[in-house]
Amino acid sequence: MNATTGPLxxxxxxxxxxxxxxxxxxxxxxxxxxxxxxxxxxxxxGASRSLALRQGGIVLVVTEALDGTHPAAGFVGRHGDGxxxxxxxxxxTRAAFTAAVARSATAxxxxxxxxxxxxxxxxxxxxxxxxxxxxxxxxxxxxxxxxPGFEPxxxxxxxxxxxxxxxVLDHVAVSVPMGELAESTGYYxxxxxxxxxxxxxxxxxxxxxxxxxxxxxxxxxxxxxLAPSPDHDAGHIGDFLERHGGGGVHHLAFATxxxxxxxxxxxxxxxxxxxxxxxxxxxLEKRLEPGRHTLAELRGSRILADEDHAGQLFQIFTRTVHPxxxxxxxxxxxxxxxxxxxxxxxxxxxxxxxxxxxxxxVGETVR
Numbered sequence: 001m002n003a004t005t006g007p008l009x010x011x012x013x014x015x016x017x018x019x020x021x022x023x024x025x026x027x028x029x030x031x032x033x034x035x036x037x038x039x040x041x042x043x044x045x046g047a048s049r050s051l052a053l054r055q056g057g058i059v060l061v062v063t064e065a066l067d068g069t070h071p072a073a074g075f076v077g078r079h080g081d082g083x084x085x086x087x088x089x090x091x092x093t094r095a096a097f098t099a100a101v102a103r104s105a106t107a108x109x110x111x112x113x114x115x116x117x118x119x120x121x122x123x124x125x126x127x128x129x130x131x132x133x134x135x136x137x138x139x140x141x142x143x144x145x146x147x148p149g150f151e152p153x154x155x156x157x158x159x160x161x162x163x164x165x166x167x168v169l170d171h172v173a174v175s176v177p178m179g180e181l182a183e184s185t186g187y188y189x190x191x192x193x194x195x196x197x198x199x200x201x202x203x204x205x206x207x208x209x210x211x212x213x214x215x216x217x218x219x220x221x222x223x224x225x226l227a228p229s230p231d232h233d234a235g236h237i238g239d240f241l242e243r244h245g246g247g248g249v250h251h252l253a254f255a256t257x258x259x260x261x262x263x264x265x266x267x268x269x270x271x272x273x274x275x276x277x278x279x280x281x282x283x284l285e286k287r288l289e290p291g292r293h294t295l296a297e298l299r300g301s302r303i304l305a306d307e308d309h310a311g312q313l314f315q316i317f318t319r320t321v322h323p324x325x326x327x328x329x330x331x332x333x334x335x336x337x338x339x340x341x342x343x344x345x346x347x348x349x350x351x352x353x354x355x356x357x358x359x360x361x362v363g364e365t366v367r
Contacts, residue, residue, distance in 0.1 A: 007218040008096065008192060010169055011134045012052070012059035012146040013252065014085035016072040023062040023081060024051045026321070030271045031254075031329075032163040033060060037150040046070025052146050056167040058254060061085075061146055075128065080324045083249035085130050086172060086221075087146065093118040093135035105191045116140070117148040125187030126176050126225070127247035162269070164262040170255040170332050171213070171222040171340070175240045176247040181227040184247075185214045193217050198224075198339050207235030213340060224340055226250060243324040251317070251328045259314045259333035260293055263301045266331065272319040276302040288312070292335040311336015 017023040027033040033053035040049045046069035053060045063084075065073035075084050090096040094111045097120040101107050106123035108130055116137030121130050134147065145152065176184045188194035198213035208229035215222045228234035228241075240250055256262040263273070281299045284290075290298060290305050291312055298305055303316045312335045320328035 008088040008090050008133075008216060008221075009218055010221050011087040011089040011132075012061050013083055013169065013172075014050075014061040014063055014087060014132075015081060016075040016084040017062050017064050017081040018076050020049055020051050020062045020064040023064075024053060027053050027060060027062070030269050031055070031166065031266065032269065033058075035153055037145050037152050039147070039150040040066075041149050042066075046073070048072055050150070052144075052150060054144060055163070056165070058166055058169055059144075059146055078128075078245045079248060080244075080322060080326065082244070082327050083129060083172075083252070085132050086124065087132040087134050088221075089134050089136070091135065093120050093133045096120075096133050097122070100191050103191045105187075114148040119147065122191075125184040125191075125223075126174050126180070129174075129248060162265045164265045164269075164331075165256050165258065166254040166262065166331070167257060168220070168255045170253040170330075170334070171224050172252060173224045173226065173250040173330075174247065175237050175244070175250045176225060176227045177241055178228045178230055178234070180247065181210050181212055181225055184225050185212045185223070188214045188216075188223060194223075197222070201229060203229075203232065204235065206233045208232035209235065209237050211340075240326055244326045249327065251330050253315075253330035253332050256331055256333050259303055259316065259331055260297050260301055262331055262333075263303060263316055272321070273302060274317050274319050276304060276316075280304070290314075292333070306337065306339075308337050308339045310338045313337035313339075 015023060024035055028035060033055045035051050036054050037052040038050065041047065047066035048063050048070045049066055050061050050063040053062070063072050065076070067073070072084070075082070097107070097111055100122055108123055109121035111118055111120040118135040120133045122133065124131050174184070185196065189196065194214040194216055196212060197215045200211050202209055202211060208231065210227045210229055211224065213222055213224045226237050228238045241247065281295065284305060285295055288305060288307050293303070293314060298314070301316070303314050305312060305314050307313070313332060315330055315332040318329045320326065322328070
């Protein structure tokens with residue numbers, strides 16, 4: 001935004017789900033998050049029940065509808081469980097809301113104050129995802145509670161040994177229909193002052209997709225937006241759009257300071273990762289020399305590696321457990337790199353082609 005409204009920072013990510021307890025268990029048991037607050041809310045917009053989970057600087061909220069009028073009911077009916085809200089923290093919700101609407105943002109709910117909190121809701125730049133603007137009460141800027149109406153858990157479960165050490169939300173990957181990439185990313189550039197940091201047409205055999213990444217002025221929120229290319233087969237992104245019932249969040253990327261350790265701990269917790277064939281590592285050895293981790297460590301954990309002008313990154317993708325095979329997660333460690341593993345897509349695609357016929361293509365844009 002600007003100096004008047006202050007920076008917009010990530011507050012939390014809210015997922016709508018058919019079963020909040022089951023969704024929270026996936027994050028707690030598999031990914032090491034702790035449930036730290038709960039809420040049951042009733043009002044003109046319907047009734048809902050929410051659990052807030054936290055690890056490092058990542059706050060997730062899982063919400064289920066308690067009646068058919070709450071937005072979660074319709075969202076889950078259209079998409080299944082998925083990301084519905086990427087909430088943004090601001091020092092002045094009213095000013096941020098007014099500035100965004102003046103730049104042609106779509107307003108979904110005007111500023112409302114409750115117990116010292118001030119919230120408002122804007123449409124996101126893709127499908128029916130939204131952004132809740134959150135202004136915390138004075139003196140509670142660092143409070144763990146995500147929204148008014150939440151109560152802290154009296155005795156949170158102690159952090160278990162082997163916590164993966166996830167630190168922040170590195171980026172949010174979004175799929176949009178063909179022809180909507182420029183409109184979606186332009187929305188963030190125009191409304192919120194995001195800057196373009198990456199853009200590429202990726203071709204994989206007969207399939208291709210357009211991709212563009214935009215980053216917030218504060219640098220803590222990056223959207224990697226993906227769309228089918230009009231000149232090629234729609235491929236994986238087309239499959240996502242069909243199964244999801246439109247555009248939406250494709251995956252969330254969680255950062256860590258040590259991906260080898262994180263993957264080992266996640267594996268112990270039962271998280272299932274996509275397979276990377278051995279041929280990938282044969283080709284990897286020819287295209288870069290890993291600095292932070294050895295080739296043997298990467299191969300042993302099936303971790304991908306890439307580099308750009310600023311350094312290297314290491315990443316791995318979970319196998320989706322979503323009934324529609326849509327939403328999944330990424331674990332990423334950056335060692336200076338500022339981009340998103342585009343080289344992994346091409347290199348891994350070549351490796352899988354060489355390893356035909358039974359392997360799945362994996363990476364930022366493939367399944």
